[in-house]
Amino acid sequence: MMKRYLSLFLLALSIGGIRPVGAQASPYTFSQDIAPLVYQHCTSCHRTGEVAPFPLTSYAEVVSHAQTIKYVTGTRYMPPWKPDPNYRHYLDENTLTDTEIAKIRTWVDGGMPQGNPALTPPVPTYPSGSQLGTPDLVIPMAHAFTHQGNGQDLYRIFVLPVNLPTDRDIAAIEFRAGNKTIVHHCIIGMDTTQQAQALDxxxxGYGYTQFGGFGFNPVENIFAAWVPGMQSRFYPSGMGKRLYRHSSLLLQIHYGPNYVTQNDSSVVNIFFARQPVTRYVQTLAAISPTVLTNGPFVLPANQMKTFHAQLTVPFDLTVLSTAPHAHFLSKSWKVWAVKPNGDTIRFVKINNWDFRWQGNYRYTNLVRLPAGSRLMADATYDNTAQNPRNPFSPPQTVTWGESTTAEMLLTYFELLPYRTGDENIVLSTAPGLATTPGTVQMAVYPNPTSSATTVSFQLERPGPVTVSLLDNTGRLVRTVTREKAYPAGPQQLPLPLSGLAAGIYVVRLESDEGTRTEKLAVTQ
Ligand code: HEC
Structure with a gap:
C-alpha cells in the first residue's frame, strides 16, 4: 500500500513530463531502446486480459506510467523475480540488468523521447492454448468460482477429482489460468484421501479458503506450481510423476485484489509419459523446523531473528528445483550445500522475500547433491513494527502455523536418487544460444534420447520453417526440414538420430515468428 502512495506521489511530480533539474536529454528512444526491454520483460503480464493492472504495449501507455516504471524497476520490484540473479540462474528467469535499469532511468529523466515510431518492434503475440501440445487429459474446475471485487487477496483451494482407469505416469503438468486478470499464482497438490473434500x-461455496498450505499434509504438496510468465516443461525422458487413478488435484489459487467481481474457471492439462518412467520425481520439504540448529521456531515480538537449518545428505541426490516457503514476517532466504570436498552448491538466495511472488525455481541443468553434503539454509524474519507486512500491530510473538498470522520455514526440493550423468541433463536452452524473440513455440521430447526424438512446434500463422541439428559449437550436423511451408497450429516432426555420436547437440527452428533453440542430449 505504501508503495502505491509513493508511486502516486512520484507520478504527481512528473505530470507534464517535467525533467528533473540537471537531467540531460535522453540518448535513448522508446522505439529503439525502451520498447524492446518492455516487450521482453513486462508485456507477458502487462497487457490487456493479464494479471498486471495496466497494459504496457504502446509508447503512450509506457509514458503514462513512466515515473512508476522508473521507481519499480529501480527497486527491482518489477519484473517480480525474487531470486538474486547474482547467486544463481533458473529457467524462466526474468530480470533486468543494472545497465537496463539505468537505461530506463536515463530515458525517463531525459524527457522520454519516442524516436522513429517505424523502428518500434511489434508487441509480441502470446499463444493462448497449451504451450506443450495436445494434452492427454484436461481436468477443469467443476464450475466457475466468483472472486468478489472487494480489493482483497484470496487463497482458495479447489478439489479436482481424477478419474482414471489405472494409475498413470505423467511427463508434464500444465496449469492454464482461466481469468488471467485475477489468477496471481497456483500451487497444485495431489492427494489420495478425502481430507480436502471434507474441508471443501x-x-x-465452491472450494475452501486456506492461506499458505492446504489445511493438511497431502501426498504431494507441490505436484506443480505456476506463476505468470512460467512455462510448463516435460520432465527429462524416463523421469516423471505418478498420478493415481482415484486421487484429487488440489489447486491452491491465489486471486489478486480486484475491484470488479469476476469469475474464474482454470484447467489443468496432463501429458502422459510416452517413455516408461523408471525414476519418480519427489517433492520433499528437506528444510523445516526439525533441522534448525537454533530452534525452536518462535518469533518473539519486536525482534529480527535468523534461523539456521542444517542436515547431512544421506545419499547421492539429483535436484530439479527448489521452493522456499514462508509467510509475511520472512525477510530473506539463503539455501546452499557444502559438499564433502568443500565446494559450495548454490540453491537459492532471496534478499527481499515477498509472499505474493513465491515460486518453484527450476534449474537449467539437473544439480547433483552428493552424499555427505551439508544442506543448509539461513532464514531471516522481521517481527518488528518496521515490517510493513507484519500482520500484528503492535507486534506479537508468532509461532508455527498455516494461518496468515502464523509463520512457516520450509524449503521444498524436487529430487531423485542420483544417477551417473544426471548433471549433464539440460532442462532448457543454455544462455547464449541464439534465440530471437517471436511467438513460435518449440519443444524437443524425449530428451535425452538414444535413437530418435520429436520436435513439436506451433506457429501463429502459416509460414516457412527450417529445422536443423547443430553440434554444441553451432556447426550444422543435419538439416531436418528446409523452408518448408507449415500451417498454423501444433505440428510434430520426427528427428532421427541414427549414426550420431553421443553428446550434446542443439535443435534449431527458424521461422518468420522467431528462432528457437533447445539443447538435445544424445546418449549411447
Ligand atoms: C509476472 C508478471 C509481471 C511482470 C513480468 C511484470 N509485472 Fe509489473 N505488475 C504485475 C502485477 C501483478 C502488478 C500489481 C501489483 C502486484 O501484484 O504486485 C504489477 C504492478 C506494476 C506497476 C505498478 C506498481 C505500483 O506500485 O503501482 C508498475 C509500474 C509495473 N508493474 C511495471 C512493470 C514493468 C516496467 C515490468 C517489466 C520491466 C513489469 N512490471 C513486469 C505483474 C508483472
Missing part, C-alpha cells in the same frame, strides 16, 4: 464441504 465445511466451507460454503
Amino acid at each position: 464441504a465445511a466451507d460454503p
Whole structure:
C-alpha cells in the first residue's frame, strides 16, 4: 500500500513530463531502446486480459506510467523475480540488468523521447492454448468460482477429482489460468484421501479458503506450481510423476485484489509419459523446523531473528528445483550445500522475500547433491513494527502455523536418487544460444534420447520453417526440414538420430515468428 502512495506521489511530480533539474536529454528512444526491454520483460503480464493492472504495449501507455516504471524497476520490484540473479540462474528467469535499469532511468529523466515510431518492434503475440501440445487429459474446475471485487487477496483451494482407469505416469503438468486478470499464482497438490473434500464441504461455496498450505499434509504438496510468465516443461525422458487413478488435484489459487467481481474457471492439462518412467520425481520439504540448529521456531515480538537449518545428505541426490516457503514476517532466504570436498552448491538466495511472488525455481541443468553434503539454509524474519507486512500491530510473538498470522520455514526440493550423468541433463536452452524473440513455440521430447526424438512446434500463422541439428559449437550436423511451408497450429516432426555420436547437440527452428533453440542430449 505504501508503495502505491509513493508511486502516486512520484507520478504527481512528473505530470507534464517535467525533467528533473540537471537531467540531460535522453540518448535513448522508446522505439529503439525502451520498447524492446518492455516487450521482453513486462508485456507477458502487462497487457490487456493479464494479471498486471495496466497494459504496457504502446509508447503512450509506457509514458503514462513512466515515473512508476522508473521507481519499480529501480527497486527491482518489477519484473517480480525474487531470486538474486547474482547467486544463481533458473529457467524462466526474468530480470533486468543494472545497465537496463539505468537505461530506463536515463530515458525517463531525459524527457522520454519516442524516436522513429517505424523502428518500434511489434508487441509480441502470446499463444493462448497449451504451450506443450495436445494434452492427454484436461481436468477443469467443476464450475466457475466468483472472486468478489472487494480489493482483497484470496487463497482458495479447489478439489479436482481424477478419474482414471489405472494409475498413470505423467511427463508434464500444465496449469492454464482461466481469468488471467485475477489468477496471481497456483500451487497444485495431489492427494489420495478425502481430507480436502471434507474441508471443501465445511466451507460454503465452491472450494475452501486456506492461506499458505492446504489445511493438511497431502501426498504431494507441490505436484506443480505456476506463476505468470512460467512455462510448463516435460520432465527429462524416463523421469516423471505418478498420478493415481482415484486421487484429487488440489489447486491452491491465489486471486489478486480486484475491484470488479469476476469469475474464474482454470484447467489443468496432463501429458502422459510416452517413455516408461523408471525414476519418480519427489517433492520433499528437506528444510523445516526439525533441522534448525537454533530452534525452536518462535518469533518473539519486536525482534529480527535468523534461523539456521542444517542436515547431512544421506545419499547421492539429483535436484530439479527448489521452493522456499514462508509467510509475511520472512525477510530473506539463503539455501546452499557444502559438499564433502568443500565446494559450495548454490540453491537459492532471496534478499527481499515477498509472499505474493513465491515460486518453484527450476534449474537449467539437473544439480547433483552428493552424499555427505551439508544442506543448509539461513532464514531471516522481521517481527518488528518496521515490517510493513507484519500482520500484528503492535507486534506479537508468532509461532508455527498455516494461518496468515502464523509463520512457516520450509524449503521444498524436487529430487531423485542420483544417477551417473544426471548433471549433464539440460532442462532448457543454455544462455547464449541464439534465440530471437517471436511467438513460435518449440519443444524437443524425449530428451535425452538414444535413437530418435520429436520436435513439436506451433506457429501463429502459416509460414516457412527450417529445422536443423547443430553440434554444441553451432556447426550444422543435419538439416531436418528446409523452408518448408507449415500451417498454423501444433505440428510434430520426427528427428532421427541414427549414426550420431553421443553428446550434446542443439535443435534449431527458424521461422518468420522467431528462432528457437533447445539443447538435445544424445546418449549411447
Ligand atoms: C509476472 C508478471 C509481471 C511482470 C513480468 C511484470 N509485472 Fe509489473 N505488475 C504485475 C502485477 C501483478 C502488478 C500489481 C501489483 C502486484 O501484484 O504486485 C504489477 C504492478 C506494476 C506497476 C505498478 C506498481 C505500483 O506500485 O503501482 C508498475 C509500474 C509495473 N508493474 C511495471 C512493470 C514493468 C516496467 C515490468 C517489466 C520491466 C513489469 N512490471 C513486469 C505483474 C508483472
